[in-house]
Amino acid sequence: MKFDTIIIGGGLSGLVCGISLQKKGKRTLIISSGQSALHFSSGSFDFLDRMPDGTPVENPIEAVSKLPAGHPYSVIGRENVAAYAGNTKRFFEECGVTLSGDPDRNRFRITPAGVFKRTWMSIGDFALADSDREKIGERILIVNILGFLDFNTAFIAEGLENLGSQCRCTAVKIDELEHLRKNPSEMRATNIARVLDRQEVTDKFIAEVKAALKDEDTIVLPAVFGLKNKSVTDSIKSSLGDRKVVFIATMPPSVPGIRTQLQLRSVYEHSGGEYLIGDTVDKAVVSKNSVMSIGTVNFGDMSLEADSYVLASGSFFSKGLVALPDRIFEPVFGLDVDCPAERKDWYSTQLFDRQEYVSFGVRTDAGLHPFKSGEPVMNLYAAGSVLSGCNSLYEGCGAGVSIFSAMRVADLISNKEE
Amino acid sequence: MKMQENNISANGFEQCIKCTVCTVYCPVVPVNPLYPGPKQAGPDGERLRLKKGVFFDESLKYCLNCKRCEVACPSGVRIGDIIQSARIKYSRHSPSLRDMILASTDLVGSTATIAAPIVNSVVRLKPVKAVMDGVMKIDKHRTFPEYASRTFESWYRKHARASQDGYRNHLSYFHGCYVNYNFPKLGIDFVKVMNALGYGVHLLGGEKCCGVALISNGMINSAKKNAAHNVGLFKESVENRKYPVVATSSTCTFTVRDEYPHLLGVDNSSVRDNIFLATRFIYGLIDEGKVKLVFRKDYGRKIAYHTPCHLEKLGWGIFSTSLMKMIPGVTFSMLDSNCCGIAGTYGFKKENYQVSQAIGKPLFDQICSIAPDVVVTDCETCKWQIEMSTPFKVMHPVSILAEALDLEATAAANR
CATH class of the missing domain: 3.40.50 (Rossmann fold)
Structure with a gap:
C-alpha cells in the first residue's frame, strides 16, 4: 500500500503533522499502537516554562534564542518556532479545539493539587491566571462529586486560601454515578464524564450546585464534563451564569485531553487521512540512508511504502523508546539514541529531582532527519517527544516541542516536494 | 533485573499501568452499570483470581468480547483475552438451553434449512415470539435471521464446483454458518468475483462453525473440537494444496486467526498467515499488481x-x-x-x-x-x-x- 507520507504515532505530534500534510493535499497514513499520552494531558500546553538551568520563563518566544544548540527548538530554528507559536491557536481553532492564552507570554494554571504552575495555552475549559498571586475569586465554592478521589478539594482550597480567597468545599451526590463507587478504582474522571455526557444527568448536577450555593461569587468544578458531548460544559456555564465558573484539571485520565485527541483524529480522518489504531510497526527496510518500506503486525507480509516517513512515536510511555537494563533503543528503525552508556547516569535516586532519562531520544540534523549508524536517514523525519535534547518535564516544553516539530516536519516535507 | 525481563505473561496482564484508557473505549460501561469495566474485569481482577478463583465474578459475562479495550491499550495488554479466559477457567455458570441453541449455529442451521419456509414464518409469529421471549429469554424485538431453503454448499456443488479447476489460481473459501444457512447469496457473489479475478474457489471439505458463538456462550469443549477440526482443514489446504484460506466474515476470520491460539489453546501458527478476510485478500492482489478490476460505467x-x-x-x-x-x-x-x-x-x-x-x-x-x-x-x-x-x-x-x-x-x- 502506497502513501505520500506515513506517520508512525497518532498522538499530538502525529496528528498535528498529519492534519498539516492533509491540508497541503498529501495522502497520509498514521499508524498508532494504542491510545496516546494526550489521554493523560493536564489540559494545558506548555511551550517553555523554565530554562534548562531552572530560570523561569515569561516570554517563551524570546527565551528560545538562549537555548543550547541541541535543543529541539534550536533545531527547528527561532524564527520558525515564533511563527508556529503564533499559528497554534488558529490551527487548533480550525480543528474545533479552542485554546486560551497568548503566543509570547506564559501564564498560570491551577493543578489538581491546588498550586499554580506556569503554562502557555489551555484548552477552553480552563481559565488561566496572569500571575501565581492572582485571586480567582473572593468567596469560592469548590464542588466535588461524592466519592471522586482524583479531585482533592482540601488541597485546592488550601492553595486558593493562601492567596486570600475564602473557600467552602462540598460534594454532591448524583444517583446515576453511585454505581461507579462500588469500585473506587472505577470512580475516575472519564467514567464519570461518560455518564455526565447525558444532559439530564448534568442538569441534576447543576441543580445540586445551585442548591449548595450561598453567597459565593466563584464556583470551582472538576474538569469531568464534555467528553464526547461538548455542549454539557457550555450548559453549566450558562446555567450558573452570574457566578464565575472555573474548571480545574483532575488527576489523569484527562477528559479535556481525550476530547482533544478524539477531535483531532476526527478532523484528520475527515480530511481524508487514514488512521490505523492498535497496530505496531514491526519491520523497516532501510537502504542507502533511505527508508524503503515498513511493515506492521496486522499487515503481515503486505508492505507499506511512502515518499517520506515521520517518526512521532513518543517516548518511553508510548514505546517510542524502550529501556532494557543495559541499553536504551529506538525500536522501529534502530536509530541512534542520545543517552549515556552507564545505567547509573540515566536517573537520580531522588524521585523529585530532575530525571535525565526524560531527555533521551533520537538525535537529528537541522532538517530533523534522525541518524542511523552515524548517517542521517534522508526521507525520515522525527517529531515530538522521541526527539532528544530537552527535558520536557523539567523545562515544561512537551506540548510545544510536539506541536512545533510536527509543523516543521510538515513544512519540510511539502517544501522538499515543491 | 532478570525477574523483570522474564516475568511477562502471554496476555501481558502485568504490563497494565492502570491508566483506565481501556474503560474509556468500552461500549458496555456507559450503558450497563452491572459491568465492572475492562480494567477491573481484566488485569485488576486477574491479580486477585491468580490468588484464588473464588474472586471470579459472573458479571464478566456482560463483556461483549469486542476487543475495543485491546485496540485502545497503550501498553499492549490483551484485556479482552484476559476476561474471556477467566470466564472459560472459572465460570461455573452452565449454558442454558437457550444459550446452547443460539450457540449451535451449525446444528440449528442444518436443521432449519431443511424446513426453511416453515421455520422462517413460524419464528415471526407473535405467539411464538412471546414463547421465545418468556420461556427461552430470546428478546421478542429480535427477528431471527431468515434461513435459506438451500445451503450455499448445495448451490456450490450444483452450480460452481465443476468449473473451479479451470482457473489459473486457487483458494479455499471458509464460508461460515451465515453464508451456508442464512445468506448463500454472499457466497455466490464471492465465487463470481473471485472467478472474474482468475481464482478458482474451493470448499474446505467439511468446515465446522468457527466457534465464536460457542466461546461466548461458554461451550468451550465444543469450540475446541471445532477449532482443532478446522485447523486440520486449513493445514490440508495451505500446506498440501497450497491454497490460501479466505473468509467473507470478519468475525470468523478473527476467531480462526486469533481466538484459536489465544483463548482455545489451539495452535494455528503454521497456517495463520495464510488465512485472509476477502477484502484483505483482494486488496493484496491489486496491490501486488496480480489482478485488474474493470468497473461498470453506470454504477452509482x-x-x-x-x-x-x-x-x-x-x-x-x-x-x-x-x-x-x-x-x-x-x-x-x-x-x-x-x-x-x-x-x-x-x-x-x-x-x-x-x-x-x-x-x-x-x-x-x-x-x-x-x-x-x-x-x-x-x-x-x-x-x-x-x-x-x-x-x-x-x-x-x-x-x-x-x-x-x-x-x-x-x-x-x-x-
Whole structure:
C-alpha cells in the first residue's frame, strides 16, 4: 500500500503533522499502537516554562534564542518556532479545539493539587491566571462529586486560601454515578464524564450546585464534563451564569485531553487521512540512508511504502523508546539514541529531582532527519517527544516541542516536494 | 533485573499501568452499570483470581468480547483475552438451553434449512415470539435471521464446483454458518468475483462453525473440537494444496486467526498467515499488481461504511474501505468507530436487549443522518443489528464489488 507520507504515532505530534500534510493535499497514513499520552494531558500546553538551568520563563518566544544548540527548538530554528507559536491557536481553532492564552507570554494554571504552575495555552475549559498571586475569586465554592478521589478539594482550597480567597468545599451526590463507587478504582474522571455526557444527568448536577450555593461569587468544578458531548460544559456555564465558573484539571485520565485527541483524529480522518489504531510497526527496510518500506503486525507480509516517513512515536510511555537494563533503543528503525552508556547516569535516586532519562531520544540534523549508524536517514523525519535534547518535564516544553516539530516536519516535507 | 525481563505473561496482564484508557473505549460501561469495566474485569481482577478463583465474578459475562479495550491499550495488554479466559477457567455458570441453541449455529442451521419456509414464518409469529421471549429469554424485538431453503454448499456443488479447476489460481473459501444457512447469496457473489479475478474457489471439505458463538456462550469443549477440526482443514489446504484460506466474515476470520491460539489453546501458527478476510485478500492482489478490476460505467451508490469491532481489532478495515473508494460512482462516507451492540448472540438475549440497543444508538443516529443508499460492513451480525435498528439495507463489500464490477471485462483482463 502506497502513501505520500506515513506517520508512525497518532498522538499530538502525529496528528498535528498529519492534519498539516492533509491540508497541503498529501495522502497520509498514521499508524498508532494504542491510545496516546494526550489521554493523560493536564489540559494545558506548555511551550517553555523554565530554562534548562531552572530560570523561569515569561516570554517563551524570546527565551528560545538562549537555548543550547541541541535543543529541539534550536533545531527547528527561532524564527520558525515564533511563527508556529503564533499559528497554534488558529490551527487548533480550525480543528474545533479552542485554546486560551497568548503566543509570547506564559501564564498560570491551577493543578489538581491546588498550586499554580506556569503554562502557555489551555484548552477552553480552563481559565488561566496572569500571575501565581492572582485571586480567582473572593468567596469560592469548590464542588466535588461524592466519592471522586482524583479531585482533592482540601488541597485546592488550601492553595486558593493562601492567596486570600475564602473557600467552602462540598460534594454532591448524583444517583446515576453511585454505581461507579462500588469500585473506587472505577470512580475516575472519564467514567464519570461518560455518564455526565447525558444532559439530564448534568442538569441534576447543576441543580445540586445551585442548591449548595450561598453567597459565593466563584464556583470551582472538576474538569469531568464534555467528553464526547461538548455542549454539557457550555450548559453549566450558562446555567450558573452570574457566578464565575472555573474548571480545574483532575488527576489523569484527562477528559479535556481525550476530547482533544478524539477531535483531532476526527478532523484528520475527515480530511481524508487514514488512521490505523492498535497496530505496531514491526519491520523497516532501510537502504542507502533511505527508508524503503515498513511493515506492521496486522499487515503481515503486505508492505507499506511512502515518499517520506515521520517518526512521532513518543517516548518511553508510548514505546517510542524502550529501556532494557543495559541499553536504551529506538525500536522501529534502530536509530541512534542520545543517552549515556552507564545505567547509573540515566536517573537520580531522588524521585523529585530532575530525571535525565526524560531527555533521551533520537538525535537529528537541522532538517530533523534522525541518524542511523552515524548517517542521517534522508526521507525520515522525527517529531515530538522521541526527539532528544530537552527535558520536557523539567523545562515544561512537551506540548510545544510536539506541536512545533510536527509543523516543521510538515513544512519540510511539502517544501522538499515543491 | 532478570525477574523483570522474564516475568511477562502471554496476555501481558502485568504490563497494565492502570491508566483506565481501556474503560474509556468500552461500549458496555456507559450503558450497563452491572459491568465492572475492562480494567477491573481484566488485569485488576486477574491479580486477585491468580490468588484464588473464588474472586471470579459472573458479571464478566456482560463483556461483549469486542476487543475495543485491546485496540485502545497503550501498553499492549490483551484485556479482552484476559476476561474471556477467566470466564472459560472459572465460570461455573452452565449454558442454558437457550444459550446452547443460539450457540449451535451449525446444528440449528442444518436443521432449519431443511424446513426453511416453515421455520422462517413460524419464528415471526407473535405467539411464538412471546414463547421465545418468556420461556427461552430470546428478546421478542429480535427477528431471527431468515434461513435459506438451500445451503450455499448445495448451490456450490450444483452450480460452481465443476468449473473451479479451470482457473489459473486457487483458494479455499471458509464460508461460515451465515453464508451456508442464512445468506448463500454472499457466497455466490464471492465465487463470481473471485472467478472474474482468475481464482478458482474451493470448499474446505467439511468446515465446522468457527466457534465464536460457542466461546461466548461458554461451550468451550465444543469450540475446541471445532477449532482443532478446522485447523486440520486449513493445514490440508495451505500446506498440501497450497491454497490460501479466505473468509467473507470478519468475525470468523478473527476467531480462526486469533481466538484459536489465544483463548482455545489451539495452535494455528503454521497456517495463520495464510488465512485472509476477502477484502484483505483482494486488496493484496491489486496491490501486488496480480489482478485488474474493470468497473461498470453506470454504477452509482451512496455508501456508508461501518467497521465491525473484530475487523477493527484485525486492523484490516482499511482494505474494505479502500476497495469501496476505488469504485467509480461511489460516494463514500466513513461511519464513526462505534460498536453496533449486537456482538453475535449477546444482543439476542432478553437480558441484554436494552444494553445492546443503547450501545448502537450513536451509530444508528449517524446512519439515519447520512441516509445512504446502502450501509456496507463485513460482519453478518452487524448487518442484522443495523437492518433491525434503522430503515437501511446492509451489504457486504464483496456483494458491492459483484454489483459494481463488469464481471465479463474483469474476467477477460485477468485471463
